Amino acid sequence: xxxxxxxxxxxxxxxxxxxxxxxxxxxxxxxxxxxxxxxxxxxxxxxxxxxxxxxxxxxxxxxxxxxxxxxxxxxxxxxxxxxxxxxxxxxxxxxxxxxxxxxxxxxxxxx
Amino acid sequence: xxxxxxxxxxxxxxxxxxxxxxxxxxxxxxxxxxxxxxxxxxxxxxxxxxxxxxxxxxxxxxxxxxxxxxxxxxxxxxxxxxxxxxxxxxxxxxxxxxxxxxxxxxxxxxxxxxxxxxxxxxxxxxxxxxxxxxxxxxxxxxxxxxxxxxxxxxxxxxxxxxxxxxxxxxxxxxxxxxxxxxxxxxxxxxxxxxxxxxxxxxxxxxxxxxxxxxxxxxxxxxxxxxxxxxxxxxxxxxxxxxxxxxxxxxxxxxxxxxxxx
Numbered sequence: 001x002x003x004x005x006x007x008x009x010x011x012x013x014x015x016x017x018x019x020x021x022x023x024x025x026x027x028x029x030x031x032x033x034x035x036x037x038x039x040x041x042x043x044x045x046x047x048x049x050x051x052x053x054x055x056x057x058x059x060x061x062x063x064x065x066x067x068x069x070x071x072x073x074x075x076x077x078x079x080x081x082x083x084x085x086x087x088x089x090x091x092x093x094x095x096x097x098x099x100x101x102x103x104x105x106x107x108x109x110x111x
Numbered sequence: 112x113x114x115x116x117x118x119x120x121x122x123x124x125x126x127x128x129x130x131x132x133x134x135x136x137x138x139x140x141x142x143x144x145x146x147x148x149x150x151x152x153x154x155x156x157x158x159x160x161x162x163x164x165x166x167x168x169x170x171x172x173x174x175x176x177x178x179x180x181x182x183x184x185x186x187x188x189x190x191x192x193x194x195x196x197x198x199x200x201x202x203x204x205x206x207x208x209x210x211x212x213x214x215x216x217x218x219x220x221x222x223x224x225x226x227x228x229x230x231x232x233x234x235x236x237x238x239x240x241x242x243x244x245x246x247x248x249x250x251x252x253x254x255x256x257x258x259x260x261x262x263x264x265x266x267x268x269x270x271x272x273x274x275x276x277x278x279x280x281x282x283x284x285x286x287x288x289x290x291x292x293x294x295x296x297x298x299x300x301x302x303x304x305x306x307x308x309x310x311x312x313x314x315x316x317x318x319x320x321x322x323x324x325x326x327x328x329x330x331x332x333x334x335x336x337x338x339x340x341x342x343x344x345x346x347x348x349x350x351x352x353x354x355x356x357x358x359x360x361x362x363x364x365x366x367x368x369x370x371x372x
Contacts, residue, residue, distance in 0.1 A: 028159060035151050056140045
């Protein structure tokens with residue numbers, strides 16, 4: 001069953017590609033950050049599962065709330081004239097790579 | 112993936128070496144979350160690909176309004192140059208009429224005006240038409256091969272002068288001693304006026320000779336090859352009654368002084 005999430009990812013991508021729905025250019029910045037936050041959450045979830053600390057409620061709430069909040073924060077930043085986009089980008093980017101590194105180490109250590 | 116094997120989970124204890132997947136809470140939530148992520152990723156991917164065009168069109172809009180305004184202004188100014196020039200001519204003719212001695216000078220002036228391109232002219236000649244190809248370029252092919260370029264237009268004009276043309280106009284832009292033909296951002300400019308295809312080059316002069324020279328195999332070889340291979344439109348036609356308009360620009364020399372021969 002380990003492939004179910006991957007199938008699900010591909011199914012989501014396919015539906016998105018075929019739906020014909022597209023994000024208005026004005027919002028593309030916010031959704032981009034939201035997606036980055038989402039990716040961070042997913043990797044964080046995988047990592048915490050590997051560490052045995054996984055909690056469904058934390059994972060699900062983290063995914064949706066982080067994404068939403070990241071987008072909103074960047075939007076607020078744009079309205080206030082502060083480039084919070086960069087702050088979110090760096091913060092999530094660093095965390096994403098951290099999580100990736102931990103997952104990689106654990107996968108290798110398992111061999 | 113091995114089973115975690117019944118190790119009891121407590122805070123501080125980790126299943127260090129096991130990565131276990133089952134359709135438990137974690138599996139289902141990961142599936143749901145990845146579905147949403149995939150959906151957003153692909154939508155964003157598509158939107159991002161369409162975005163540059165949208166931004167360009169916004170900038171393009173500003174440029175095109177500016178361009179339209181400037182072109183309207185240019186047209187206006189050309190109109191007033193025309194009007195003022197006619198006025199000058201009228202005054203000069205009046206002066207010529209009033210004094211018999213001025214007659215010769217007036218004749219000379221008339222000839223010079225014709226040569227300078229300030230008078231619309233008519234007569235026999237040849238008309239060369241250049242136009243973009245109606246074919247669509249195949250993928251991977253250079254689309255530049257399918258459109259008319261400034262150098263091609265220049266070649267045609269030069270060849271027509273060479274073949275004895277006495278006066279030439281391109282799409283009603285009269286070529287004079289200061290005329291230029293060049294391309295700016297994909298459009299061809301003649302006398303600093305934007306022209307769009309098809310380009311009609313009207314040349315007054317010996318139509319037989321011009322048609323002959325243009326028809327020679329050695330003339331405009333690449334243009335003819337391109338016309339054959341890519342459908343670029345290029346043809347010449349003899350005309351009995353051609354008209355070329357007057358030059359609508361202005362001569363305003365700033366650095367010229369009359370030298371002594």
